[in-house]
Amino acid sequence: MKKLAIFGSGAGSNAENICVYFNKSSDIKLVMMCTNRKDAFIVERAKKLKIPMVFTSKTELENFDDLAKILVKYQVDYIILAGFLLKIPSKMIEQYPNKIINIHPALLPKYGGKGMYGENIYKAVLENKETESGISVHFVNQNYDEGKIIFQKSFSLSPDENLESLTAKIHELEQSLYPKIIEKTLFSL
Numbered sequence: 001m002k003k004l005a006i007f008g009s010g011a012g013s014n015a016e017n018i019c020v021y022f023n024k025s026s027d028i029k030l031v032m033m034c035t036n037r038k039d040a041f042i043v044e045r046a047k048k049l050k051i052p053m054v055f056t057s058k059t060e061l062e063n064f065d066d067l068a069k070i071l072v073k074y075q076v077d078y079i080i081l082a083g084f085l086l087k088i089p090s091k092m093i094e095q096y097p098n099k100i101i102n103i104h105p106a107l108l109p110k111y112g113g114k115g116m117y118g119e120n121i122y123k124a125v126l127e128n129k130e131t132e133s134g135i136s137v138h139f140v141n142q143n144y145d146e147g148k149i150i151f152q153k154s155f156s157l158s159p160d161e162n163l164e165s166l167t168a169k170i171h172e173l174e175q176s177l178y179p180k181i182i183e184k185t186l187f188s189l
Ligand code: GAR
Pocket: 008, 009, 010, 011, 012, 013, 014, 015, 082, 083, 084, 103, 104, 105, 116, 117, 118, 170, 174
């Protein structure tokens, strides 16, 4: 049984979707979630799903000692980032080499890096009049959004694409593909 922890700072729609997807799996189990934001909606979702939620501050994450013990306590094998906005410290990457996976709502290496998340990305994509966008799933390394790309899926932007339509397209792709990509990746490692 491969055990997952999901880290998120926002609404938690991917976290819930991943949890539901693996609910009946006998190979992969979501054992905990972690957030740096006590007021994020992901906290409510964890409660509803009865998944233990762990809080970490930026300092605690950077220090990593206490969080490392918690991950060991829950026997976490893989860490899934789903809208987690803090930088993952080197200590954590060393402890989980090629075992931390992130989803990014753009076609990396474009629109990656510090400050590039959610709406900021969609606005930049639209302002630059891109003709396509998409999602990227990648391993996490020391630099924001620069780890090895595992999977990308692109789509064309229509001439009248707007923030709402682009957001909806990205979310739909994330919901239908992220759990499957995680599953496939864990079995190929
Ligand atoms: C997702 O769209 C994810 O791709 C994005 O944050 C959103 C989280 O939504 N991640 C980034 O922008 C990372 N740079 P959720 O909390 O509802 O899953």
